[in-house]
Amino acid sequence: MINVSNLIKKFGDFTAVDNISFNVDKGEIFAFLGPNGAGKSTTIKMLTTLLDPTSGKIEINGHSPQINKHEVRNSFGIVFQDPSLDDELTAYENMHFHAVLYKVPNTGLKERIKQLMEFVELWDKKDVLVKNFSGGMKRRLEIARSFLHHPKIIFLDEPTLGLDPQTRNHMWGYIQDLNKKEQTTVFFTTHYMEEADRVADRIAIIDQGRIVARGTADELKTQTGTQSLEDAFLQLTGHAIREEEASGADRMRGAFMRRGGRN
Amino acid sequence: MTTIYIMWLRQVKRYLRSKSRIIGSLGQPILYLFALGYGLGQVFARAGQGNYIEFLAPGIIGMSVLFTSMFNGVEMIWDRQFGFLKETLVAPVSRFNIMLGRVLGGATVATLQGLIVFVLSFAAGFRLQMHNPVLYFFLAIVFMFLIALLFTALGTAIASMLTDFQGFQLIMSFVIMPTYFLSGAIFPLVGLPKLMSFITRIDPLTYGVDGLRGALTASNHFALSLDFSILVILSLIILSAGSYLFSKIQI
Numbered sequence: 049m050i051n052v053s054n055l056i057k058k059f060g061d062f063t064a065v066d067n068i069s070f071n072v073d074k075g076e077i078f079a080f081l082g083p084n085g086a087g088k089s090t091t092i093k094m095l096t097t098l099l100d101p102t103s104g105k106i107e108i109n110g111h112s113p114q115i116n117k118h119e120v121r122n123s124f125g126i127v128f129q130d131p132s133l134d135d136e137l138t139a140y141e142n143m144h145f146h147a148v149l150y151k152v153p154n155t156g157l158k159e160r161i162k163q164l165m166e167f168v169e170l171w172d173k174k175d176v177l178v179k180n181f182s183g184g185m186k187r188r189l190e191i192a193r194s195f196l197h198h199p200k201i202i203f204l205d206e207p208t209l210g211l212d213p214q215t216r217n218h219m220w221g222y223i224q225d226l227n228k229k230e231q232t233t234v235f236f237t238t239h240y241m242e243e244a245d246r247v248a249d250r251i252a253i254i255d256q257g258r259i260v261a262r263g264t265a266d267e268l269k270t271q272t273g274t275q276s277l278e279d280a281f282l283q284l285t286g287h288a289i290r291e292e293e294a295s296g297a298d299r300m301r302g303a304f305m306r307r308g309g310r311n
Numbered sequence: 312m313t314t315i316y317i318m319w320l321r322q323v324k325r326y327l328r329s330k331s332r333i334i335g336s337l338g339q340p341i342l343y344l345f346a347l348g349y350g351l352g353q354v355f356a357r358a359g360q361g362n363y364i365e366f367l368a369p370g371i372i373g374m375s376v377l378f379t380s381m382f383n384g385v386e387m388i389w390d391r392q393f394g395f396l397k398e399t400l401v402a403p404v405s406r407f408n409i410m411l412g413r414v415l416g417g418a419t420v421a422t423l424q425g426l427i428v429f430v431l432s433f434a435a436g437f438r439l440q441m442h443n444p445v446l447y448f449f450l451a452i453v454f455m456f457l458i459a460l461l462f463t464a465l466g467t468a469i470a471s472m473l474t475d476f477q478g479f480q481l482i483m484s485f486v487i488m489p490t491y492f493l494s495g496a497i498f499p500l501v502g503l504p505k506l507m508s509f510i511t512r513i514d515p516l517t518y519g520v521d522g523l524r525g526a527l528t529a530s531n532h533f534a535l536s537l538d539f540s541i542l543v544i545l546s547l548i549i550l551s552a553g554s555y556l557f558s559k560i561q562i
Contacts, residue, residue: 096401098562121403132394136325148317149402177328 049074049201049233050095055104057090064090066257067104072250074200077227077234079248081241081281083290087257088237089129092205095235096126109200122150125194126203131186135179139170139189142178143196150197164192168222184215191219195226204236208243216240220247241278251277255285314404315412322383322416326423333424340375340428344368344435347497360499365440366530368432369523370496373458376425377516380459381487383417384466388473397562410557414463414550421459422452440528450535451526457542458519461549468553471560496520500532515545
């Protein structure tokens with residue numbers, strides 16, 4: 049479903065993704081793990097047509113993200129690290145907006161939206177403006193939205209970041225159910241190792257742009273002679289803390305805090 | 312087509328829902344209408360230029376349209392930072408349609424804002440001087456929309472090149488304010504020093520305000536056909552440049 053070979057992305061002199069290759073099969077749940085700045089998000093951006101690679105080959109559902117952008121975009125749904133909902137629209141309007149953009153046929157659309165929103169337990173909040181939603185509710189809505197157009201693949205970039213264990217558990221429940229029900233391939237990143245251990249069929253660990261290990265959680269533990277995936281991860285990637293450049297959003301949040309908040 | 316429509320609808324819905332923003336952005340034009348209108352009215356009349364409010368109101372309408380449309384365009388930085396832009400950029404639709412829908416939505420909103428100021432200007436003593444009210448009112452809306460289109464496209468084009476709001480103050484100081492003050496919105500274009508006269512002529516808003524003045528009070532400086540053509544041509548140029556910049560956005 050996802051085939052990547054010899055993928056390289058350079059920003060100036062800096063090599064963010066350094067010659068990685070991997071493949072993800074249909075219906076598989078695949079975890080892509082690594083410390084901050086390892087190249088996870090850059091890889092996801094290249095897989096999802098947002099960024100062009102320096103070199104290498106990518107196939108998403110048989111299409112190249114550089115050449116057949118629209119086919120690729122039709123093939124996947126994505127939940128980004130930061131929410132990508134429109135705060136001034138209601139939950140239902142956000143879903144409907146997505147359906148129009150993805151040209152989901154009108155017949156049965158209402159039922160589809162209802163079914164997905166009931167699934168993430170937000171149907172009773174369908175007419176609430178998203179700006180009144182908590183972080184967890186936004187994530188749930190985004191998950192429902194990412195499945196709306198029946199994608200073959202779902203990309204989840206740290207989907208459970210900042211959520212409490214209850215919400216995280218529920219979220220993985222939804223995702224695993226949908227993965228079974230709709231045979232959707234799932235590609236996700238996370239910093240919570242026990243999550244990857246529990247839900248991922250296979251795992252790849254990336255560090256400084258290179259894939260340093262891959263296999264099932266058990267294989268990685270055996271390979272490193274450790275008891276938990278977290279220990280295996282630390283052994284493979286080292287204990288040093290990684291610095292990451294502030295994103296634009298981080299800088300803006302800082303600027304607004306200095307000014308005393310938005311509006 | 313549906314992409315353009317849904318992007319347009321989104322902009323309009325956002326506008327209609329932000330009541331505080333609608334009211335807030337009326338403060339400035341009201342202040343200008345009353346403070347300048349009454350403050351300078353006497354001087355203007357004594358200089359033999361006639362009724363200042365009548366002269367000023369189309370300029371202030373133009374200003375509101377300019378401000379609203381530039382803000383609407385530049386607001387895209389917000390979408391970019393807080394994610395919503397990504398949702399549209401990974402969708403299987405052409406980026407040109409996304410941008411066009413957004414610009415048309417922003418332009419519609421700015422035109423509505425201009426219409427509100429138009430109505431408010433009557434409270435400040437503005438009266439129409441039109442031979443054929445229906446036709447000329449329609450013409451005024453056309454000019455408001457053209458100003459709106461041009462500057463929403465410009466704002467969007469600028470926003471496509473920026474990743475955060477740090478540059479916003481620069482845009483305010485070096486694009487929006489000069490465009491307003493050097494457009495003849497608040498002073499007549501006759502008898503200006505050579506340099507000033509030249510600057511007003513390269514300011515696109517000059518032709519927008521002049522068009523509004525022609526439509527509302529039959530006191531245009533240039534030919535209305537010239538105002539119209541310049542606005543249309545500039546809008547098309549900026550829209551093309553903007554769609555190019557928008558298509559190059561990488562997140």
